[in-house]
Amino acid sequence: MPAPQPTTPARILVVDDDPAVRFTLCEALEDAGFVTEAASDGREALARCLQGAPLDLVVTDLVMPGGGGLALIAALREAAPALPVVAITAMVDGRHTAQALAAGARECLAKPFEPAHVVRAARAAIGG
Amino acid sequence: MMTTGESVRDADTVTPPPEWVFRAISVLPRVGLGVSGALLAMVWAGGGEPWQLGILAGAVVGTGAASLRVLLGGVPRRPRFALAMAVILLVQLAVVTAAGGLEGPAILILLPTTLFAALILPRRRWVAVTALAVTGVIALAALALAGVSFVPAAFDIQSASGRPLFWLVFAWLTLMVVVGGGLVGQLAQRSVARAWRSAALAQAAVAEGMRERNEHLVGLTGSIGHELKNPLAAIHGLSKLMAAQAAPGSREAKRLGVVVEESERMGRILAELLNMSRPLGGLALAPVALAPLLEDTVVIHEGLARTRAVRLALGADDPALRVACDARKVKQILMNLVQNALEASPPGGTVTLRLLEDADAAVIRVDDEGPGLPLDLGAAVFTPGVTTKGAGTGLGLTIARALAEQHGGTLTLTTREGGGCRAELRLPARPVGTESAEACQVEVPLAV
Numbered sequence: 391m392p393a394p395q396p397t398t399p400a401r402i403l404v405v406d407d408d409p410a411v412r413f414t415l416c417e418a419l420e421d422a423g424f425v426t427e428a429a430s431d432g433r434e435a436l437a438r439c440l441q442g443a444p445l446d447l448v449v450t451d452l453v454m455p456g457g458g459g460l461a462l463i464a465a466l467r468e469a470a471p472a473l474p475v476v477a478i479t480a481m482v483d484g485r486h487t488a489q490a491l492a493a494g495a496r497e498c499l500a501k502p503f504e505p506a507h508v509v510r511a512a513r514a515a516i517g518g
Numbered sequence: 519m520m521t522t523g524e525s526v527r528d529a530d531t532v533t534p535p536p537e538w539v540f541r542a543i544s545v546l547p548r549v550g551l552g553v554s555g556a557l558l559a560m561v562w563a564g565g566g567e568p569w570q571l572g573i574l575a576g577a578v579v580g581t582g583a584a585s586l587r588v589l590l591g592g593v594p595r596r597p598r599f600a601l602a603m604a605v606i607l608l609v610q611l612a613v614v615t616a617a618g619g620l621e622g623p624a625i626l627i628l629l630p631t632t633l634f635a636a637l638i639l640p641r642r643r644w645v646a647v648t649a650l651a652v653t654g655v656i657a658l659a660a661l662a663l664a665g666v667s668f669v670p671a672a673f674d675i676q677s678a679s680g681r682p683l684f685w686l687v688f689a690w691l692t693l694m695v696v697v698g699g700g701l702v703g704q705l706a707q708r709s710v711a712r713a714w715r716s717a718a719l720a721q722a723a724v725a726e727g728m729r730e731r732n733e734h735l736v737g738l739t740g741s742i743g744h745e746l747k748n749p750l751a752a753i754h755g756l757s758k759l760m761a762a763q764a765a766p767g768s769r770e771a772k773r774l775g776v777v778v779e780e781s782e783r784m785g786r787i788l789a790e791l792l793n794m795s796r797p798l799g800g801l802a803l804a805p806v807a808l809a810p811l812l813e814d815t816v817v818i819h820e821g822l823a824r825t826r827a828v829r830l831a832l833g834a835d836d837p838a839l840r841v842a843c844d845a846r847k848v849k850q851i852l853m854n855l856v857q858n859a860l861e862a863s864p865p866g867g868t869v870t871l872r873l874l875e876d877a878d879a880a881v882i883r884v885d886d887e888g889p890g891l892p893l894d895l896g897a898a899v900f901t902p903g904v905t906t907k908g909a910g911t912g913l914g915l916t917i918a919r920a921l922a923e924q925h926g927g928t929l930t931l932t933t934r935e936g937g938g939c940r941a942e943l944r945l946p947a948r949p950v951g952t953e954s955a956e957a958c959q960v961e962v963p964l965a966v
Contacts, residue, residue: 410752414759421759480747502751502785505758 396397400516401443403424404449405435407460411501415478416448418505419512432457436465445473448461450506452479452486452498460486463493474515478503536712538705539638540593546606546645549583549698553627553691554578557617560683564672566616573616592888600643603635604650611654618669621659623688628655629695630702637706745791750788752780752930784849801924806845808880808945809837810843812871815852819860827865830856834873841880841945848945851929855884855941862888862939879927884941890933900930 402424406412409430416426427445429435431454439445448466452459463475477490480501487498489491499507554577559571610627616623628651635647661668673687674680757777764771816830825832852871859869867887874881891899900919915931922929927945934940 408748408752411748411755414752414755418755421762456882478746501747502754502781502788505755505762508755 399423399425400446400512401427402447402449403427403429403435403438403445405429405432405448405454405462407431407451407456409452411451411518414505415508418508419449421505422509422512431455432459432462432465435462436469437443439466439470439473447512448473448475450475450477450510452477452490453481460489460493463490463495467494476508476511476515478508536709538702538709542586542634542702543593544588547581549589549694550581550606550609550899551578551585553624553694554581557613557624557687560672560687561617561670564670564683566670566672567668568669570616570668573612577613577616577842580609581628583921594857600647601636603643603647606631606954607635607647607650607654609656614654615658615668616670618673619674620655620662621667621669621870623684624691625655625658626691626695630698633699634702637702652764657901690848726753740792740879746784747786750781750784754778754785764832769885790917793913793917803842803844803845805840806843806848807838807840808873808882809834811845811849811852812873812882815849815856816871817855818853822857822860823869826860827930828860828863829868830860831868831870832872833870835875836873839873841878841947843925843945847924848943851918851943852882852884854914855943858914859884859886859888859939859941864888879944879946882943882945884943885934885938887938890937890939891931900929910934 402419404412404415404426407430412428416428419426429438433456450459450462459477466473466475476497477495477498478501479498483486490498497511499511554574558574558578561574610631614624632648632651635644647705672680673684673685757774761771761774761778812832816832863869863886870885872883900915919929922943925945930942932940
């Protein structure tokens with residue numbers, strides 16, 4: 391995985407089954423200068439990660455019909471260990487957060503999220 | 519006093535009589551036939567008066583007809599009980615009279631009928647039937663007092679032949695009344711027990727239904743709360759992005775500012791709602807020094823206190839006091855109480871936190887100098903949705919109390935003498951209620 395060049399904007403894959411949330415995440419990240427792509431479940435996201443233009447970050451929801459985020463994080467850890475993941479969840483009990491971090495996510499944000507927090511998490515994950 | 523129409527309504531309005539009533543009724547005519555037949559034979563053999571023989575013969579015919587009716591056609595399913603009781607009583611009074619009135623041996627036969635009437639008739643009709651029996655007995659007593667004697671020779675205790683027969687019949691009827699009354703009592707008792715059992719079962723079913731419904735509603739609240747998070751995330755995120763790009767001070771910026779603020783408010787309401795509908799997480803019990811917890815709470819609220827010009831005071835009987843509790847949850851309770859107190863305080867007021875030690879509990883008091891509790895609110899302050907704040911969700915105290923009770927403790931709110939509100943949290947030295955730790959394992963998988 392090549393390090394992001396300062397001249398070429400980092401490419402982020404946004405994964406969420408909710409189109410409005412997907413759109414919002416993409417908009418927030420694009421406003422911050424990133425290039426985004428979208429997938430609506432874990433399976434689709436994994437397929438995209440394994441082929442096509444190299445990605446710099448995956449931002450994924452955790453609970454989705456048709457391939458959840460936890461499975462995606464675990465699969466990426468095997469297939470693309472250098473690709474960082476930021477998780478976003480609507481669950482508040484902390485268990486999902488803990489599971490996501492244990493599976494290898496760099497950070498886990500809560501819904502409803504602040505766009506600024508998403509951007510900060512993305513920068514931190516790509517930079518680190 | 520008793521018209522046919524009323525009797526019909528009687529059978530209509532009173533709940534259907536239990537089965538034992540019908541069983542008893544099906545036996546009564548035959549018992550009556552046996553008694554009146556035996557009395558007729560005895561009075562006839564002893565040379566009774568014609569009117570006495572006539573009455574007893576009439577009773578035999580009447581009870582015989584009733585017996586046949588029951589044997590052939592069964593007991594009518596909607597009998598006119600009051601009317602039937604009245605007729606039976608009249609026949610019995612006539613039989614008693616024919617057998618010598620109060621001087622004769624038959625007076626006891628009135629007892630089963632009046633007892634039966636008391637068991638199955640509604641109050642007004644029972645009073646009427648009883649009045650009939652009382653009137654009859656008083657009339658017979660009046661005749662006896664007036665010296666009118668009409669006891670048949672067969673039952674005359676003055677005569678050598680009448681005396682044994684009188685006692686024989688008297689003993690026989692007494693035995694019948696005692697045994698029959700006992701049977702009726704047992705039947706009634708069994709039906710009462712059955713009624714109790716079915717009532718208890720019905721009540722348990724209703725309670726179970728309500729519990730399930732409540733659980734369902736709580737679960738539904740949680741699901742809806744989760745489902746709302748995605749649309750809210752989109753609204754909040756996009757309005758935030760638009761607000762960031764709007765020219766500062768423009769009308770657009772102001773409008774978007776309101777959208778952002780309101781979506782944030784929705785987020786807070788949603789968070790509290792989910793907090794409430796979520797089963798309480800298990801307690802992570804550990805010995806916790808309470809004084810530092812209070813200090814933390816004070817420090818966190820110093821900013822809010824300053825902006826409201828309210829002083830925060832802290833005192834502890836024993837600064838080293840420790841109890842076994844979940845520090846995170848106790849802090850959540852304290853945050854809620856202190857925030858409420860600050861919001862209720864007038865400028866220049868003081869909010870006082872005090873840590874006391876009781877016999878078997880640690881007590882934390884949060885006193886404010888606000889208006890106190892509205893009198894009409896009372897214990898309702900702990901009900902979800904009840905709030906005195908303009909923008910409150912009314913869930914804070916509900917959750918705080920639930921957390922306190924999870925520790926086996928209590929949370930009470932009272933108005934202090936001289937005004938102001940006192941919130942008192944009591945945490946037992948040995949907390950109970952850790953079973954809710956299992957409740958938090960239950961989770962509804964949601965596609966969010």
